[in-house]
Each structure stands twice: as C-alpha cells, then as structure tokens.
Amino acid sequence: MATMGFIAASLSLNCLDCHTQDSGRDPAKYAEDTPIKQTARKMLLMVKQINAQNFGGVRTVTCYTCHRSDVAPRFTPSLAEQYGTPPERDPNDIEIAQQPDPAAPSADQILDKYIQAVGGAQRLASLTSFTATGTYSGYDTDFAKLPAEVYAKAPGLRATVIHPPIGQGTTVYDGRNGWVAAANSLLPLVTLTGGELDAVTFEAELAFPAKIKQYLTGWRAGFPPTTLDDHSVLVVQGTAPAGSRVKLFFDKDSGLLVRTVMFTTTVIGLNPREIDYSDYRDVAGVKIPFKWTAVWTDGRSEFEMTDVRPNVAIDAARFGKPAPPKSGNP
Numbered sequence: 052m053a054t055m056g057f058i059a060a061s062l063s064l065n066c067l068d069c070h071t072q073d074s075g076r077d078p079a080k081y082a083e084d085t086p087i088k089q090t091a092r093k094m095l096l097m098v099k100q101i102n103a104q105n106f107g108g109v110r111t112v113t114c115y116t117c118h119r120s121d122v123a124p125r126f127t128p129s130l131a132e133q134y135g136t137p138p139e140r141d142p143n144d145i146e147i148a149q150q151p152d153p154a155a156p157s158a159d160q161i162l163d164k165y166i167q168a169v170g171g172a173q174r175l176a177s178l179t180s181f182t183a184t185g186t187y188s189g190y191d192t193d194f195a196k197l198p199a200e201v202y203a204k205a206p207g208l209r210a211t212v213i214h215p216p217i218g219q220g221t222t223v224y225d226g227r228n229g230w231v232a233a234a235n236s237l238l239p240l241v242t243l244t245g246g247e248l249d250a251v252t253f254e255a256e257l258a259f260p261a262k263i264k265q266y267l268t269g270w271r272a273g274f275p276p277t278t279l280d281d282h283s284v285l286v287v288q289g290t291a292p293a294g295s296r297v298k299l300f301f302d303k304d305s306g307l308l309v310r311t312v313m314f315t316t317t318v319i320g321l322n323p324r325e326i327d328y329s330d331y332r333d334v335a336g337v338k339i340p341f342k343w344t345a346v347w348t349d350g351r352s353e354f355e356m357t358d359v360r361p362n363v364a365i366d367a368a369r370f371g372k373p374a375p376p377k378s379g380n381p
C-alpha cells in the first residue's frame with residue numbers, strides 16, 4: 052500500500068484512476084488490468100533499468116524525478132519558471148549542505164531546549180500516563196468531525212480510537228507491536244512493520260519525549276535556516292529503529308516541536324509523512340499539543356483534543372491487538 056501511495060503521490064493520481072471503478076467496493080478488483088496500470092508496470096521496469104544501468108543499482112531516479120506530481124512529464128524548459136520569482140522552498144525539502152553550519156546549534160542543544168520548553172526532565176518524569184478526548188477528521192470522513200480518544204502510557208504505549216459512524220478506526224502501539232484497524236478499508240486489520248511501525252512508535256515516544264535523544268540515533272543538525280508559517284524553525288534529523296529518517300522542526304523562540312517529517316521506505320522510493328503540532332497547553336506542568344495534523348501520501352487527518360487527563364489508570368486491554376472493525380457503513 053505504501054508503494055501504491057508513492058506512485059499515486061508522484062503522479063497526483065487517485066487509486067481508481069489506475070484501478071477499475073468497482074475496486075472501491077470489491078478489493079479483489081484491484082488485480083484487474085487497465086491500460087494505465089499496464090503503462091505504470093512498464094514504467095516500473097524502466098525505472099529499475101535506469102537505476103541499474105546508470106546509478107549502480109542505487110535507487111536514484113524514481114517516478115517523482117520525471118513526473119513531479121503530474122501524469123505528463125514536461126519536455127521543454129519553461130521561460131516563465133526561468134525568469135519568474137522562484138517558488139518558496141518547501142521546508143521539508145531542505146537538506147544539510149556538504150558542510151553543516153558550524154555556528155548552528157547542535158542537536159543536543161536544540162533537544163535540551165525542547166525538553167526544557169515542555170516542562171523539564173523532572174516534570175516529564177512525573178507524567179506517566181494520560182487520556183485525551185476530542186475529535187478526528189480526515190479524508191475518510193469528508194472532514195466531518197468524529198469523537199476520538201488517545202490513550203498514552205509511559206514508556207511509549209499509545210492507542211488512538213476513532214468512533215463510528217463513518218471512519219471507525221483504532222491505531223495501537225503496545226511498546227513492541229503496532230496495529231491499525233479501520234472500517235471500510237482495503238485491509239481491515241494491519242500489523243505494522245518497517246517504516247509504518249517506525250511511524251507509530253515515534254508518535255508514541257513523542258507522547259513522553261524525555262527519552263527522545265536515545266530513541267532516535269545518528270542525530271544531525273546544521274540545516275540551512277528555514278521557516279514554517281513565518282516562524283523561524285531549527286531542524287534536526289535522527290534515525291528511527293527500523294531505519295526511517297526523521298526530521299524534527301522546533302520553533303526557534305519557544306523551543307517547542309512544531310513538525311515532524313518521517314521518510315519511510317518503499318521498493319521504489321521514500322514516502323514522506325508529516326505531522327504538524329500546535330495548541331500546546333499545560334497538563335500537570337507538561338506542555339502537550341492539543342492539535343495535530345498528519346499528511347501522508349494517501350491520507351490527511353486532524354486530531355483536536357479538548358480534554359486531557361494526566362496520570363490516570365488505563366485498562367491494559369486498550370494497548371492490546373484491536374479486533375477488525377465491523378464494516379457495512381455507507
């Protein structure tokens with residue numbers, strides 16, 4: 052599915068642009084061939100060959116290299132682009148130059164400031180669990196708000212529950228395993244592996260960020276200056292246990308985490324997954340984001356919490372493998 056997401060994002064296509072219309076109702080139909088699917092298959096082989104013959108087999112050229120979120124790659128240089136005002140650089144795209152800026156703050160300094168900003172190590176240590184209630188909205192709900200809950204327990208257990216009628220779903224990380232159960236989905240219950248497991252583990256770690264320095268490894272800093280919503284941000288990069296690279300964006304003034312972008316691997320390229328955090332509020336002396344918006348190659352969702360209760364007992368079953376949800380909704 053992540054590979055399908057990569058292809059869809061690289062060409063700005065929906066699943067059913069390539070697959071037959073009835074695939075939405077009957078997952079078996081995804082296997083049926085269509086002319087555009089056959090073209091895509093040829094392109095997959097072409098890209099494999101380009102990389103084998105020119106880049107020592109390293110995944111260098113991808114669908115996105117030519118397609119740039121369009122079905123029809125362009126052939127002729129654009130004079131309007133050459134002489135026009137260059138578009139603003141996507142902050143997610145910035146990378147460390149050959150020589151990281153020696154005057155820039157180190158990853159340690161940026162992370163220490165973040166731990167201070169959310170309340171300091173001592174206060175963080177005294178928050179061992181919380182439950183949050185609020186709403187979820189996303190593409191799957193047509194952005195209608197549904198009741199949602201988050202359960203979190205240190206060290207790193209986390210479950211989110213979205214209630215029916217439309218987009219019922221549960222995501223669980225029990226400290227070792229991760230699952231997503233979603234109603235009306237191609238795959239009703241998925242056991243997460245690789246980059247998808249990295250993504251939920253990382254979110255669970257961020258609920259109690261005191262150990263974030265140990266959790267991610269291979270820290271790097273010294274990215275070129277960049278802004279998010281007109282605020283200067285400092286960027287650091289680390290690597291999650293299954294190997295996914297992740298960038299963390301901290302507000303330069305407040306020190307708070309405002310964005311994460313994780314790059315998870317597929318057979319044909321990296322998929323970015325961005326989460327923006329906002330509306331930090333004080334809960335038992337610790338600053339917790341009450342709102343977060345996730346964007347990835349095949350979805351977009353928003354959680355807004357209204358009530359967060361610190362240090363409450365949570366039934367262990369909340370962090371168990373969820374049951375596949377009942378379908379049958381519209």
Ligand code: HEC
Nearest residue numbers: 055056058059064065066069081082087088089091092349
């Ligand atoms: C650019 C065209 C394209 C888009 C867009 C696309 N797919 Fe595919 N899909 C393919 C191709 C090509 C294959 C077949 C790979 C092969 O077997 O050679 C495939 C295979 C599949 C399969 C496996 C079918 C089977 O059983 O053989 C599923 C399921 C699937 N796609 C789902 C999706 C979903 C869900 C999306 C949207 C996120 C999507 N696809 C977007 C081209 C596409």
Ligand code: HEC
Nearest residue numbers: 058087090091094095098112113114116117122123124319
């Ligand atoms: C080296 C450049 C290049 C790369 C890399 C590339 N494509 Fe293409 N692709 C093209 C060009 C050029 C066309 C248009 C051909 C034409 O106009 O007849 C095209 C057309 C297509 C089409 C047909 C669109 C339509 O409307 O019929 C699909 C689907 C497609 N590519 C999928 C992919 C996928 C999937 C990948 C990655 C596995 C990929 N392409 C990688 C250059 C590329």
